Each structure stands twice: as structure tokens, then as C-alpha cells.
Amino acid sequence: MEPQKLTEYERRRLENIKKNEEMLASLKVNSRLNDLSAATKRQRAQTKSYKNSPEKKSKTETPIVIRRSLRARGMPPNASTADGLKDGFDETTLKIPRQAHMMPKKSRPVMGTITISDAYIGTEWDKKLIDKILSVSKKSQLSCIGGVKEETDGGFSDLAVGVSENEGTGCPEMKNKLLGSIDVEKLALEPENVARVVPGRIMSVRFFPTADMTTIVVGNKYGNVGFWNVDAEKEDGDGIYVYQPHSAPVSGISLQPFLLSKMFTSCYDGFIRLMDVEKEVFDLVYSSEYAIFSISQRPDDVRSLYFGEGPGELNIWDERAGKSSFSFKLHEDKINTIDFSSENSNIMATSSTDGTASIWDLRKIDSNKLKSLKTISHKRAVYSAYFSPSGSCLATTSVDDIVGIVSGANYEDISMIYHYNQTGRWISTFRAIWGWDDSYIFIGNMRRGVDVLSSISRNIIATLQSEHMSAIPCRFDAHPYKVGMLAGATSGGQVYIWTLD
DNA sequence: CCAAATATTACCTCA
DNA sequence: TGAGGTCCATATTTGG
Numbered sequence: 001m002e003p004q005k006l007t008e009y010e011r012r013r014l015e016n017i018k019k020n021e022e023m024l025a026s027l028k029v030n031s032r033l034n035d036l037s038a039a040t041k042r043q044r045a046q047t048k049s050y051k052n053s054p055e056k057k058s059k060t061e062t063p064i065v066i067r068r069s070l071r072a073r074g075m076p077p078n079a080s081t082a083d084g085l086k087d088g089f090d091e092t093t094l095k096i097p098r099q100a101h102m103m104p105k106k107s108r109p110v111m112g113t114i115t116i117s118d119a120y121i122g123t124e125w126d127k128k129l130i131d132k133i134l135s136v137s138k139k140s141q142l143s144c145i146g147g148v149k150e151e152t153d154g155g156f157s158d159l160a161v162g163v164s165e166n167e168g169t170g171c172p173e174m175k176n177k178l179l180g181s182i183d184v185e186k187l188a189l190e191p192e193n194v195a196r197v198v199p200g201r202i203m204s205v206r207f208f209p210t211a212d213m214t215t216i217v218v219g220n221k222y223g224n225v226g227f228w229n230v231d232a233e234k235e236d237g238d239g240i241y242v243y244q245p246h247s248a249p250v251s252g253i254s255l256q257p258f259l260l261s262k263m264f265t266s267c268y269d270g271f272i273r274l275m276d277v278e279k280e281v282f283d284l285v286y287s288s289e290y291a292i293f294s295i296s297q298r299p300d301d302v303r304s305l306y307f308g309e310g311p312g313e314l315n316i317w318d319e320r321a322g323k324s325s326f327s328f329k330l331h332e333d334k335i336n337t338i339d340f341s342s343e344n345s346n347i348m349a350t351s352s353t354d355g356t357a358s359i360w361d362l363r364k365i366d367s368n369k370l371k372s373l374k375t376i377s378h379k380r381a382v383y384s385a386y387f388s389p390s391g392s393c394l395a396t397t398s399v400d401d402i403v404g405i406v407s408g409a410n411y412e413d414i415s416m417i418y419h420y421n422q423t424g425r426w427i428s429t430f431r432a433i434w435g436w437d438d439s440y441i442f443i444g445n446m447r448r449g450v451d452v453l454s455s456i457s458r459n460i461i462a463t464l465q466s467e468h469m470s471a472i473p474c475r476f477d478a479h480p481y482k483v484g485m486l487a488g489a490t491s492g493g494q495v496y497i498w499t500l501d
Numbered sequence: 502c503c504a505a506a507t508a509t510t511a512c513c514t515c516a
Numbered sequence: 517t518g519a520g521g522t523c524c525a526t527a528t529t530t531g532g
Binding site: 199200201422423424425426427446470471472490491492493 | 508509510511512513
Binding site for chain 3: 248426
């Protein structure tokens with residue numbers, strides 16, 4: 001499309017290569033250090049020492065380390081050291097993955113694994129959250145035992161993408177999302193449902209997909225992944241746990257209801273990590289020299305990952321094979337979101353900065369190309385495209401100040417609703433999401449509110465406002481099993497959880 | 502032609 | 517309390 005864009009990507013790609021090289025270099029250095037001092041397997045104490053901040057008020061206030069070269073920050077290499085120190089860039093605060101000795105001795109990909117305890121930011125590793133996730137995860141797996149294997153219909157499974165014999169498919173009993181209608185007037189924000197979970201700008205929010213615990217996961221600009229265990233708040237301090245598995249903005253989080261012990265996160269630095277609670281590690285499952293802007297998984301398949309890489313590539317990664325099984329150039333610019341229809345998981349929607357959102361049928365591959373069923377054109381970049389809970393509608397959000405609603409058997413009905421989406425530079429882009437049925441869409445507004453759009457009357461029918469919402473909520477998630485529980489995340493690291501009275 | 506600079510925006514931090 | 521720093525979005529303008 002516009003050639004200028006590509007050069008921008010080229011520049012970023014080079015930065016990523018550089019950063020990844022640094023990362024790998026640091027892993028190698030560490031590996032050698034570990035080899036030399038084999039007696040002291042883990043130097044936990046040393047790892048933790050830097051966190052002893054003068055006054056340890058709150059975990060979330062510990063200084064955040066950004067591993068970035070001056071060049072990557074757009075500064076000349078000889079920029080003043082003082083400037084670097086001002087950013088907290090200091091030997092003692094360098095956060096380097098420690099477990100390099102766990103890297104496979106295979107020749108090519110260096111799979112850097114970070115243990116969860118090493119990634120933990122705080123004075124002392126607190127295992128309560130991990131234990132809680134484990135117990136809830138085991139419970140949900142038990143309820144799935146005897147679950148019948150679901151065969152994905154036709155084409156795509158023939159291509160052997162992520163289909164496994166027994167454990168790859170989901171639990172058929174487990175609904176993707178609980179449907180329900182709500183009275184918008186009854187939504188309220190209680191003061192105890194506000195928390196600063198991570199420092200800095202939140203890029204992605206997700207509820208843990210279970211009814212057994214109310215837990216929020218967020219990813220921020222600095223590569224932190226933060227958990228807020230809302231239930232545990234009373235007996236467990238603030239219930240907030242922050243880790244640093246990445247070193248650049250966390251672009252996406254993918255969780256599956258029937259496999260709660262595994263969580264994928266994608267990052268602008270080109271890495272995809274898997275937080276495996278059973279193994280207590282953040283595994284490196286994929287690394288690219290391009291940035292990864294979006295990640296998703298099919299609702300019925302835990303074994304493959306779909307992610308947007310570089311300027312417009314959709315990559316399908318087969319976890320079992322440990323390699324990318326398909327790659328399609330779907331867009332001319334970065335893919336901001338990837339979503340699947342709950343009606344039919346072969347139907348996928350993508351949104352892109354190239355100004356379009358498209359719906360694809362993964363079974364329809366023609367000469368190594370996916371053919372789109374429908375393309376929705378906006379005047380400018382499209383920030384998101386999400387299917388409604390039933391799977392029959394699609395909501396798109398664009399910087400052209402439009403929220404599009406697409407419906408009809410062949411997605412032939414498109415209506416464009418005006419909504420001011422100029423977030424500027426400091427606020428993350430708005431992404432309209434669906435609630436718990438096909439009637440309402442939620443999206444942030446620049447006046448510290450949440451606009452509620454009706455897909456039927458196709459206008460703004462309400463705006464959620466609260467004195468406790470002190471910043472603009474820009475990224476949202478609707479709890480998949482708790483109707484009426486809506487999380488909004490801000491560019492200052494805060495999360496607001498709206499609930500029904 | 503392509504790269505670099507610029508304006509926009511609102512949050513948090515720290516004097 | 518208010519100024520300063522932010523700086524991976526995006527489109528437009530300027531510069532070599």
C-alpha cells in the first residue's frame with residue numbers, strides 16, 4: 001500500500017533483530033556463568049536483591065526496568081549516561097533471564113526459559129497465585145475427563161494444523177462463553193474493584209476464563225504481565241502479582257478455559273512466551289525478527305497459535321510440531337486483532353492498520369492463499385474486529401471515528417456508527433467489544449467513560465461513568481462466565497471491574 | 502522518493 | 517499544585 005510504512009517496519013525489524021541478538025547474547029553469557037558456577041545452581045538471593053527498594057510500599061511501584069538500547073530509544077549511542085540512569089537503566093537493575101542452563105542444546109533456536117519466580121517482581125516470590133491457578137486448573141480438567149474428542153469439520157483439520165489425538169481439542173462441555181442479557185443501568189463500579197495492577201500503559205486485558213476465581217491478567221508496555229486476584233484480596237494482601245517475562249510491549253494474551261495452567265503472551269520484540277504454571281516457567285515458544293502485534297487461539301484447539309507478525313502476515317504455529325505450519329500474507333499493514341467465531345471456529349476475523357477488516361474461512365485455501373469471505377473497508381486504520389457472542393455479528397473499530405456492525409448470513413449488512421476514536425499518542429487505541437449477548441457493545445471514550453452501543457438501535461444508548469474511574473479505560477474484557485462483569489484497563493496501569501448490583 | 506520531524510492526545514511523577 | 521516527561525500511533529509536513 002504505502003511504501004513508507006514498509007520502511008518503518010524495516011526499521012523496527014532491525015531494532016528487533018538487534019534486541020533479540022542482545023537477548024540471546026545475554027542468555028549465552030548467563031549460560032556460561034551458570035556452567036562455571038555449577039555448584040550454585042540458582043542465585044535466587046542475588047536475583048531478588050535489586051528489588052529491595054528503599055521504601056517497599058507496593059509491588060506495583062517498584063522501578064520498572066526497560067531493557068532497551070539507546071539506539072532503540074531513538075537516541076544516538078553516545079547519548080549521555082545520565083540520561084540512561086534517569087530511566088533506571090543500571091547494571092544492578094538489569095533483569096536477565098537466569099535459567100539459561102535449561103536451554104536445549106539444539107543448534108538453532110535458543111529457547112530461553114525464565115522461571116516464574118525469576119520473572120516475579122517483588123521482594124519475595126509469593127506462590128499463592130500459582131497454587132490457586134493450579135488448583136482451579138486441576139478442578140476444571142477433572143470436570144473435563146471423559147470429554148469426547150471434537151473433530152473439526154472438514155478441510156482445515158486435514159491440513160493437520162494443531163489437531164491432536166486426545167488432549168489438543170477442548171472440553172466439549174465447556175461453553176466458550178456464557179450468554180446472558182443484562183440491564184446496563186445496573187452496572188456499577190465499586191471502589192474496591194479498582195486497582196493499579198502494573199505500572200505504565202496496559203496493552204491487553206483478559207479475565208481468567210473460569211467461574212472459580214475472579215482474576216484479571218494484563219500486559220503492559222514494559223513487558224510486564226500482572227495478575228489481580230480479586231477474590232483473594234481480603235486474605236491475601238492486595239492480590240496483585242507482577243512478572244516480567246517480556247522486555248517490550250505485550251501485544252496479546254491468549255487463555256483457554258479448559259487449560260488454565262497455560263497462557264500465551266505475544267510481544268512487540270518478536271517473542272511469544274508460554275506461561276506454564278505446572279512447570280513454573282515462562283517458556284519461549286516462538287521468536288521472530290518482526291514484531292508480533294496480535295495473538296489468538298481457536299476456541300476448540302489449544303495446540304495451535306494464530307498471530308499477526310510484521311506488516312500483515314498471519315502465522316499459524318503448531319505447538320506439537322514446534323514450527324509454523326502456515327503463513328499467509330493477509331494484510332498490507334500490521335494485524336491488530338485476530339478473532340474466531342463461536343458459531344464456527346473455521347471463521348476468523350482480522351483487523352489491520354491497512355484500513356480493512358476481513359472475515360476468512362480457514363478451510364478455503366486457494367493456491368496457498370486464504371480467500372476472504374468479506375472485507376470491511378474503513379477510511380483509516382482498523383483497530384479491532386470482534387465477533388459477537390453468538391458468532392453471527394462482527395464489530396469493527398477504526399481511527400476514522402466509526403464503529404462498524406456487520407451482520408447477516410453472508411455479512412452483507414454493514415452499519416457504521418459514529419464514535420470519536422481519536423485517542424492520541426498516550427492512550428491506547430479503542431477496541432469495541434461485545435458484552436454477554438449480541439445486543440450491546442462496549443467502548444471507551446475520551447471523557448473517562450464507557451460508551452454502550454446498541455447493535456439493534458445502532459447508537460450510543462448509555463455511558464458508564466464513575467467517580468472511581470480516574471482515567472480513560474481503553475482496553476476491555478467481558479468475563480466469559482460472569483455475566484455483567486466488565487473489566488476496563490487504562491494507560492496508567494489501572495483496572496476497573498464493573499459489576500451488576 | 503524516502504526518511505525524518507512534527508502535532509496531537511492524557512497520564513503519572515516529582516519537585 | 518503544576519510543570520515536565522512521556523515517546524512502538526498516525527497522518528501530515530518538511531527536508532535532503
